[in-house]
Amino acid sequence: MALALVLAMLVPVPARAQEKRAEAIPQPAVLLALLRGTLMALNQANITGNYSVLRDLAAPSFRDANSSATLADRFRKWREGQLDFAAVVLLDAKLSAAPDIGPDGALRLRGYFPTAPLRIGFDIAFLPVEGHWRLGSITAEPLEPEATGSVARAAETPAQPEPAKPVQANAAGAPAIFTLPDLPSAASLGIPLPPGDRPRG
Numbered sequence: 001m002a003l004a005l006v007l008a009m010l011v012p013v014p015a016r017a018q019e020k021r022a023e024a025i026p027q028p029a030v031l032l033a034l035l036r037g038t039l040m041a042l043n044q045a046n047i048t049g050n051y052s053v054l055r056d057l058a059a060p061s062f063r064d065a066n067s068s069a070t071l072a073d074r075f076r077k078w079r080e081g082q083l084d085f086a087a088v089v090l091l092d093a094k095l096s097a098a099p100d101i102g103p104d105g106a107l108r109l110r111g112y113f114p115t116a117p118l119r120i121g122f123d124i125a126f127l128p129v130e131g132h133w134r135l136g137s138i139t140a141e142p143l144e145p146e147a148t149g150s151v152a153r154a155a156e157t158p159a160q161p162e163p164a165k166p167v168q169a170n171a172a173g174a175p176a177i178f179t180l181p182d183l184p185s186a187a188s189l190g191i192p193l194p195p196g197d198r199p200r201g
Contacts, residue, residue, distance in 0.1 A: 025099050025107065026133070032093060035109060038124060038135055039088045045071070046078045058135035059127040083142060085120050088113045093122075106136050118142040 026034070045051040051071035055063055072079075095111035102108060105128055112121040121143045127136035 024101055031099055031109060034126060034133055035093045035113075035122070035124065036089055038138065039085065039113065039120065039122065039140065042075070042138070042140060043085050043088070046075055047084065049079060051075075054135075059129050061127065062135055062137065078142075083118070085113070085115050087115050088120060091115065107133060112143060117145060119145060 025031075041054045041057060045054045049072065051068040055066060055068055055071060058066075066074075091113050093109075093111055093113055095109065097110050100108050106125040107127075108123070108125045110123045112119045119142070121141045123139040125136040125138075126133040128134075
């Protein structure tokens with residue numbers, strides 16, 4: 001026991017802190033629920049033009065930094081383009097980096113949802129508030145689809161296609177290397193597929 005105590009004391013404090021943060025990362029199903037819930041709240045805010053619920057669900061620091069009017073202005077182009085991405089509720093997120101909890105305690109998730117015709121890229125941080133993860137920051141951008149189909153196959157080259165280019169500047173959209181778990185398909189649950197991110201008209 002004394003030896004174990006000595007060895008524990010020899011482990012650098014930053015390394016122990018990093019291990020502790022890694023252990024605090026939620027299970028994949030919880031991560032997927034956080035992403036879906038957040039993007040659905042954003043989608044509903046874009047459709048209605050009312051960002052108060054999205055803001056009220058966030059962490060205090062997010063609310064202090066973002067008024068409803070600020071959020072409305074930030075996502076104005078999404079509203080004007082009538083971009084509806086309700087399909088995220090049935091899709092798995094593709095992560096471009098492993099989930100990570102930083103020194104500030106923020107859980108960061110980066111990647112995209114494979115909606116069509118545009119993918120929804122995200123870079124979202126959640127903060128722990130009274131035992132719950134709350135939205136701390138969000139960057140979300142529509143991304144062009146990946147190169148697929150007969151045109152891509154006709155090249156007959158082993159090289160992977162270039163990552164999709166963001167429609168807007170500073171968008172997150174690295175190629176997916178982590179995938180959250182598969183959930184039952186919509187068909188098996190008897191749920192009709194929502195319209196996705198097609199323009200409403």
